[in-house]
Amino acid sequence: MENLFRKKRINIVLFILLLVVIIFAVIFYFNVRSNPDNENEDVDASDTRIAAVGDSITYDMYIAATEGDFYPEQLENLLGEGYAVRNFGVSNYAAQSSSDFPYETTEEYEESLDFNPEIVIIMLGTNDTKATNWNGADQFKEEYEALLKNYQDLASVSRIILASPPPAFIESDVISGSIDSGVVINVRDVVEETADEFGLEFVDVYEEMRGHSEYFPDGIHPDEEGSEALAEIFYQQITKEE
Template identity: 45%
Template sequence: MRQKKLSFYLLRFTVLLALILSVLWLDHSSRLRIACVGDSITYGATIKDKSHDSYPARLGKMLGQNYTVKNFGASGYTLQESCDRPYTSHKRYQKSLDFKPDVVLIMLGTNDTKPYNWISAEAFKDDYMQLIYSYQELPSRPKVILLSPAAVFPENFSPAKPYKIQAHVACEAAKAVRELGAELGLPFIDIHEVTAEHPEFFLQDGIHPNELGAETIARTVYEKLKELGY
């Protein structure tokens, strides 16, 4: 008799657990999936608690429980295939595809501005289009949103100089992303403009935004997503 009761309770527990897991899976699968693609700025380099204070993490908090926001930032990587570290060669690129996103936020180009990487705005746009297409061709048919590179401040903060990132080329890259968005009919967010008047966001090295900068980027992206109806 005791064995039968034990078996009965075990069966009830198993069924209840299966129901709970099923509800959790359905809840997770119904969330809007947002992939944040980028370099160290997306990754949250120099931010102490990246899992909470990087721009993707802040964006996830702002959007709430009906969204799943994943950080696919890869430090030091570039958009262009001809550069020293193309994003498509990093495992996070493949992971971002496997994520089956509904929305893809691309913020690449900062590392492309190095003297040995930058060729021209046209070459930059050509490779950018290929990256966009690789996401648009996914079965999930995600909406791709383009973010310009952030502003950089090497003239104000000497620690930025070892990165060899060129501020004037960052402006050129931002303009190229804006033009590409217009040409392809894709939403564009000008992170360069948003950060250009805020050197206080980049006090550590002139390149990577601090927590305040990440918050501002996240807020800007959040407002655009809401404007687009997400």
């Protein structure tokens, strides 16, 4: 009987210890997610901070095998010492505040501002082309500019690079609300027009990629080679202005 009670006590103690470990693990996880300073600990004060703002084409969890294959990580490798590139892409989100999933409602958006970037790359618009989101070029432009202004207002920012989304190599199904490959061209034109009006840099990813469907196995998301090509495009843009 005494052995039975001893076993029960041991099991209770082990359960309590396990519970404490789980609680601390949860607290640690949410502290890391909610405190952007944790993400910045490995950034030197002298580093040029680059925020890569985008959707699942930026945070390419669909095709690329690991985060190291995503274009922002490859861009950091190309730029080398003295640069810190952070990936603030969020799958399924759009530039427009009226969309089903507005980018500015995400934690990544808030973290991109708290990162105090010097250079911001914005490549959004693919998800805005869905029938559920698209209400014409004028509305897209108005809401795209509203998002842009939040980055322009950052005291740390010296350069903003507006990038058109790449082509969508799919047959669009308006009824299902899928990405509309034809509307992507409209988005591209608005992004270029906005860059021109605000005196910002423009990268025509649509034009650069439209002959490379092989980079997009599912028609939307780049594979590792496609992400490498994106990184090279932005590397050339960043370094040519230095």
